[in-house]
Amino acid sequence: MNKLHVEGKDLKLNNEHFQVISGAIHYFRIVPEYWEDRLLKLKACGFNCVETYIPWNLHEPKEGEFNFEGIADVESFVRIAEKVGLYVILRPSPYICAEWEFGGLPAWLLADKNMRVRSYHKPYLEKVDQYYNVLLQKLKPLQITHNGPVIAMQVENEYGSFGNDKTYLNYIKENMINRGIDVLLFTSDGPTDLMLKGGTIPGVLATLNFGSKPKESFEKLAEHEADLPNICMEYWNGWFDHWGEEHHQRDPKEAADTFGEMLENGDNVNFYMFHGGTNFGFFNGANHSDKYEPTVTSYDYDCPLSESGDLTPKFYAVREAIAKYKDIGDLILPKPIPKKNYGVIKLTQVAPLFKNLENLSEVVHRTHPETMEQLGQSYGFILYKTKIHGPQEEQPLIIQDVRDRALVFVNGNYMGVIDRWNENSISFAVPKEGVTVEILVENMGRINYGPQLIDPKGITEGVRFERQFLYDWEISLLPLDDLSKLDFQRHLNIKGPGFFKGTLEVQDKGDTFIELPNWVKGVVFINGFNIGRYWEIGPQRTLYVPAPLLKEGTNEIIIFDLHSAPEEKIVNFTDTPILG
Incomplete structure (x- = not known):
């Protein structure tokens, strides 16, 4: 059977040695029209595999109501990856973290004030079962054991950073197996005793997540599992941003050198992230250590591909690192996606919140x-x-x-x-x-x-x-999921929260970025699509608008601003992002 499996410290695919050189791309952070573009660039950089999380809250937005269309069409994403010549790693565990709202768990779970997540709590597991009954039937035919491209799936994500309920972990494992998942199963945790003790289970491959010191990290894994292949399921080559702090960046050469160190050693690596994308709508997550820290709309992550899919210096540094150990041929890229500067538009109508x-x-x-x-x-x-x-x-x-x-x-x-x-x-x-x-x-x-x-x-x-x-x-x-009934008027001088509307005329579509000079805090909608939040405290200063969200002719722009809008109610559509 053509299946990825473990033999001692080696990974074998079709009974031949296989080194996973994977890059993370989240389909749910990219408009579907650009999936192939991003996957082709991953392939062109020298990677042989793509990894993606699967967010439960996207696919079951209301209990019992499932969504696998548009940006949620994970099956199409996997088939496009297969078409361009990539293997696929899926991470369908109920919880994904991913700097995504509630770590991918659906908010409706919290309607039950007694809910306990990520543990052997039957009310929670009943909801997981209902979700998996639908999701795993869609994933089953995509497995390499069914002639698909999926070579591995995750049981739980960084569980040792949360708990130590092995009964729960085994339940999720058996849940997957009983529903026809027969590819290599794995867990992923940080390289500490606490995390590895809490997050690993017998019969499931243990992998690591880290951003530096691979030698020390794999030595720690060996203390717990002596005869396993070295797999970094998340090599953090960049980082994400919270509102009110600086835009994170990591030196491309330093990131590529650490990556190359692992490749030279024969380690298996998933590059997290290869392309970050965007937290469209209200799907950004938040952290809480000493204080609550919400994540910005952009998930640029300082990646080899920028938020809008452009090649960065890190792309070339990473490709060079891979080329030292693998013949990756000439650099062949898809046709460039144009960036457009549509200029300044005025917002000419308002719908005050309290009157609507x-x-x-x-x-x-x-x-x-x-x-x-x-x-x-x-x-x-x-x-x-x-x-x-x-x-x-x-x-x-x-x-x-x-x-x-x-x-x-x-x-x-x-x-x-x-x-x-x-x-x-x-x-x-x-x-x-x-x-x-x-x-x-x-x-x-x-x-x-x-x-x-x-x-x-x-x-x-x-x-x-x-x-x-x-x-x-x-x-x-x-919820602001339907703005069609707003009563707009021409009088713009209101106090307090309101919806401000204008139009953008487009003749030649291209990607663009909205700059909101002097606006305070709110949300932007393009043709009814929520492209995300803005806030004057930064670091993000523009919002990315992919060309597929626009249409030839008249485009409707609505801004919901929580505070009194600036006296000059304008926005600027520019061809250059400002992230910090």
Whole structure:
């Protein structure tokens, strides 16, 4: 049988020695029209394999409703990889991390306040089973054992960084095997005793994730599994960015030299990432060590291919490293994708948020301010509204555990921000006639890694005026997944959150980047497609717009800005990205 398997410290494919030289490309971060372009460039760089995660929350956005179309068509991605001559490694474990929202877990799991993920918790495993019943039937024919290109699949991802439930890990393994997965199975963990003890199980190949010191890392693996091939399932050649910090970069030569060191030693390597792509929509994740750190829209990752698919100096350094140990032929690349500078456009219409709630949202009434998940919402924004009766002297309004950033309005007047970082209260007095309080909360991305993984959004505990909890709430759900009913007007001078609309005329389509001078914080939609968030604190200064999202003729641009938009409501479509 033509199958990748382990013989001692060697990998064999079709009974011949095989060295995995793989690059990570996430289909869900790239418009489908560009999958072949990115895969051809991976092949041209000298790689023999592509690796991708599979995010559960993309494929089952609502419980029992599955999506495998468009950007979610993983089967087509795998078949394109096969067409260009690449093997494929799939990582369909329920949890993927990947700096992706909730590590790929669907937000609707958190509607159950007692939910326990990534463990032998039957309510969780029942949901995994239902998902795998659908997903694994689609992946089964793609395996090399069925004459497809898939040579290996992952059981769980960096589990030793989270837990040590071997019953759970074995359950996932058997779950896959019982549904017809018969290619090489593996786990991947960091090179420490804690992580390897927690994340590995008998009968499943242990692999490592790291960004440096391969010799020391593989020595640690050998202490736990003495007779295994050296496989780095994630060689971190770059890094991702959080809002409010610098754009991460790694010297191309240094990254390529470490990669070359592993190739020279005969190690198997998956280059993470070869091409990062974009966290379109609300799918960016977040980290939490000392504080909550949401990831930016761009997943450029300082890769050999930029966010928009351009070759970087790292591409050439990496190709040179591979060429020392493998005949990769001449560099043959697909036709370049043009970049376009469409210039400045004005946004000429506005739809104020508070005047369009009925056009956007479902409104519910609750005694307590419930979370997004409890109300059946996964992403976007949520608005809480209540009254405080007066008269009352000035007191602090306190949101007890806000997730993640709230704008507070009193009688329609903006009072300030309460967030999960520093600002936790806003003070005001209440006149005799009372006041209406509105709290607009943004989900900035669920945590994707570590012990804080359970991260429900909205107001998770309650709202107090000084010590007194406030009850009787009107809640508007604002997923912003349908803007078609917005009532736009020409009068642009509004205060507070609003949707601003303009048009871009396109005759010759090409990739472009939106620069938003003096805009504060919000989301951009192109022809109804959510291309992601912007924030004045950076480091990201432009948003990538792939040409397939545009159309010949008139294109609709809508910006939802949380704060008062700049006086000059313009955006600039440029041919050059600004990431830091």
